[in-house]
Amino acid sequence: MSETHFDSNLIARPPQKFDFLQPLRNxxxxxxxxxxxxxxFVCKLIPAQCPFExxxxxxxxxxxxxxxxxxxxxxxxxxxxxxxxALCYLVDECGEMVV
Incomplete structure (x- = not known):
């Protein structure tokens, strides 16, 4: 019986795309x-629901x-x-509830 060996360097891989937003996400x-x-401030700035719907x-x-x-x-x-x-900090550390 013959065994087939594959060289991992010969397998075609899709080109890696650079995500220019990844540093900002991180x-x-x-x-x-x-x-x-x-x-x-963060809780006021970022709405709980989408304001456009x-x-x-x-x-x-x-x-x-x-x-x-x-x-x-x-x-x-x-x-x-x-x-x-921010909400977790207010609840856990400050004992506040923000709605």
């Missing part, structure tokens, strides 16, 4: 909240729906994570 993910005022009504009937566009933001997950860390 920076946002590395931000730690250690100040009550900063935590409140709307129902268009005419005479009490919904005629159109504008879907949330926040997911189109390439840094959406980082902003949500930063707001979550």
């Amino acid at each position: 920076w946002f993910d590395s931000i730690q909240i250690h100040d009550r005022r900063a935590a409140h 709307r129902d268009i009504k005419l005479f009490g009937r919904t005629i159109a729906h504008i879907p949330p566009m926040c997911k189109l933001n390439p840094l959406y997950d980082q902003f949500v994570g930063l707001r979550f860390r």
Whole structure:
């Protein structure tokens, strides 16, 4: 019986794409909240819900729906994570609830 050996260098790999936003994502993910005022500022700055989602009504009937566009933001997950860390700081360290 013959065995087939594959050289891993001969396998075609897709070219690596450079994600120019990755350094910014890493920076946002590395931000730690250690100040009550900063935590409140972050919670005010980053909304809990997408402010663009709307129902268009005419005479009490919904005629159109504008879907949330926040997911189109390439840094959406980082902003949500930063707001979550700020909320956790306020609850865990300061004993406050922010809504």
